[in-house]
Amino acid sequence: MNSTHTVLYDPTDELPLDREAHRDLIQAVLAWTAIPKPAAADLQHIALQLTGAAQAVASDVRRTAARLPGDHPALALADVVLAEADRRLSVAPQATVRCVQNRARLVRALYERLDRLTDVTLATSP
Template sequence: MTHHVLYDPEGRLTAELPPDRETHEQAVRTALAWSSPLDVPADDVAQIGHLLAGAARVVAEEVRACAARLPEDDGRRLFAELILREAEGPLSQPCTSLNRVHSRARLIRSLYERLDRVRSAAPADEVTASSP
């Protein structure tokens, strides 16, 4: 089986590709298991960073879409918007170290936690329409 890493820094594909949570969580677990820069070849760090950034952007877009369906004064929406703004900084930086790989992996976990919260708060008919 062949896998392709999609690099989509502008987020054009996020509207067409739903989050693949199982794959994303496996990538996060694998990345966080590396405890030393010697665990991963230096040439692969940037590629892994691109993969994780792409996953984070897909999940962030889903969080954004679900949060937008909540009332403007809902605390879950406000907190989701704050997390999304804070995510842009790390995602805009090049991934040049294992520390940044770990940061992106933890960011994906945070985004999925937020996605679960905003999905549970959205009206049921709207959630099922956007679920993969």
């Protein structure tokens, strides 16, 4: 029996996320105006793509943060961003422009936090 389940991202696969594609999608989504509204099926598909990206980047943020000492100041903001991501991702994505744009903003915020944490971990590496 064939599975209809599609894996968006497998963190054990060692393949990086397609960050440029995410960046382009985020820019396009955030540039949308009220008219014309994309079709509901398109919105649902994009919402699912961005949800998968947000979950994957959040996992990367967690792994990167775990490499820092427990008292490092960068962990506080990482915890706040991850808590907000968990809260927002606990709600099922909707086929609305507002939902899609909010997911795009979330992915952008997670990538920003990941970049900052990566910089900090590189600076603190022996």
